[in-house]
Amino acid sequence: MIEFDRGAGGLPLIRMSAPQATATVCLQGAQVLACQLKGEELLWLSPNADYELGRAIRGGIPLCWPWFGAHPDQPGAPNHGYARTALWQVATTETSSTRTFLQLKLEQAGGPYAIPDCAATLSITLDEKLHLHLTTANRSKQPIRISQAFHTYLKVAQSDSVDIAALAGCRYLDKRHNMQPNIQRGPRIPPAPIDRIYLQPPSRVVIDDGSRRLRLESEGSGSTVVWNPGDEADALKDMSAEMAQHMLCVETANAAEDSRTVPPHGTHTLGMTLSQDIE
Numbered sequence: 001m002i003e004f005d006r007g008a009g010g011l012p013l014i015r016m017s018a019p020q021a022t023a024t025v026c027l028q029g030a031q032v033l034a035c036q037l038k039g040e041e042l043l044w045l046s047p048n049a050d051y052e053l054g055r056a057i058r059g060g061i062p063l064c065w066p067w068f069g070a071h072p073d074q075p076g077a078p079n080h081g082y083a084r085t086a087l088w089q090v091a092t093t094e095t096s097s098t099r100t101f102l103q104l105k106l107e108q109a110g111g112p113y114a115i116p117d118c119a120a121t122l123s124i125t126l127d128e129k130l131h132l133h134l135t136t137a138n139r140s141k142q143p144i145r146i147s148q149a150f151h152t153y154l155k156v157a158q159s160d161s162v163d164i165a166a167l168a169g170c171r172y173l174d175k176r177h178n179m180q181p182n183i184q185r186g187p188r189i190p191p192a193p194i195d196r197i198y199l200q201p202p203s204r205v206v207i208d209d210g211s212r213r214l215r216l217e218s219e220g221s222g223s224t225v226v227w228n229p230g231d232e233a234d235a236l237k238d239m240s241a242e243m244a245q246h247m248l249c250v251e252t253a254n255a256a257e258d259s260r261t262v263p264p265h266g267t268h269t270l271g272m273t274l275s276q277d278i279e
């Protein structure tokens with residue numbers, strides 16, 4: 001089922017439900033704000049999030065697009081691109097007895113920072129899992145360089161007791177230390193603050209916080225960002241150090257050397273699937 005609604009700040013929301021799952025999507029940013037599978041919330045959303053057109057919402061799954069982090073050469077451009085603060089449009093909805101599908105599109109956005117003739121489509125499928133596919137379409141005659149991420153805020157019991165076994169032995173760039181390369185030792189995610197870009201991680205990772213295991217699968221991605229500001233969250237308007245103890249961002253990305261070139265009239269799709277790891 002799909003229902004249209006208005007949320008805090010009057011922002012347009014879409015509520016999706018499938019037999020075993022529900023999701024709330026904000027049309028600003030095409031941002032999944034909440035996702036419950038079998039009645040259990042998987043995502044973290046800040047209780048102090050801003051709900052105002054043009055401001056990023058802290059939590060859920062923001063889309064960083066068409067660049068991840070700082071713009072490669074325009075210092076005034078917004079962090080993580082313009083997709084997360086733009087109003088998307090509904091392209092398609094479909095429901096069946098087993099799944100619900102929503103497709104959103106972003107045709108023209110970004111003002112002075114827009115990449116000409118470059119459009120984005122986000123497909124959200126809800127069945128017993130949450131599937132997201134973000135497709136970049138280059139409609140120009142020139143190649144386009146993009147970086148991007150599903151900036152997934154996972155809800156965890158305690159952020160200093162999370163294991164991601166698949167990242168053990170994985171090479172990463174440390175954003176906190178001038179992108180210094182290093183190797184992750186063991187499965188335990190080190191205490192916050194942490195800001196790392198893992199390169200060529202396995203396409204399926206399990207996030208184990210000791211009380212539950214979440215599975216994150218990726219497509220079209222060769223990098224995963226792990227971020228938690230820890231005590232530094234007190235400096236953020238919409239977060240606190242205490243809140244940071246209950247979230248961990250594990251971001252399916254095309255970041256740093258995994259940035260992609262979309263050829264003229266070509267497309268690139270970044271995908272993620274989030275589920276409970278119970279099989």
Ligand SMILES: O=P(O)(O)OC[C@H]1O[C@@H](O)[C@H](O)[C@@H](O)[C@@H]1O
Pocket residue numbers: 056069079080151175195196225227251
């Ligand atoms: O506060 P923002 O713009 O949402 O960014 C949050 C964080 O997002 C992460 O993806 C980055 O690696 C961090 O460097 C950044 O601080």
